[in-house]
Amino acid sequence: MLNPSIDSLLKKIDSKYTLVTVAAKRAREMQLANNCVIENPVSHKCVGKALEEIDTEALSYVPSEEKISE
Numbered sequence: 001m002l003n004p005s006i007d008s009l010l011k012k013i014d015s016k017y018t019l020v021t022v023a024a025k026r027a028r029e030m031q032l033a034n035n036c037v038i039e040n041p042v043s044h045k046c047v048g049k050a051l052e053e054i055d056t057e058a059l060s061y062v063p064s065e066e067k068i069s070e
Contacts, residue, residue, distance in 0.1 A: 003042060004055035012054055013061070019054070022061045026050035 006016070013019045027046035030036060037058040041049045053059035 004051055008055055009051060012057065014063070018061070018063075022059070023047055023050040023054065026053065026059055 009019055010016065013022060024047070027050045030046040030049060036049050037053050038049070038056055041052050043049050043052060050059065
């Protein structure tokens with residue numbers, strides 16, 4: 001079982017695609033700077049740590065207001 005669960009993560013971020021993008025960007029940031037915000041993360045990998053940060057609301061995002069033109 002995944003920890004944190006996808007259901008709890010989707011309550012904090014509006015779509016699974018946004019969740020993947022935010023987690024991937026944060027994981028890459030952690031790989032480069034090695035700066036995890038939460039203490040004693042369960043996961044050892046950067047993506048897992050990023051998901052834990054999202055779940056504990058230590059990490060948030062601001063949705064862009066850009067509209068795709070047709």
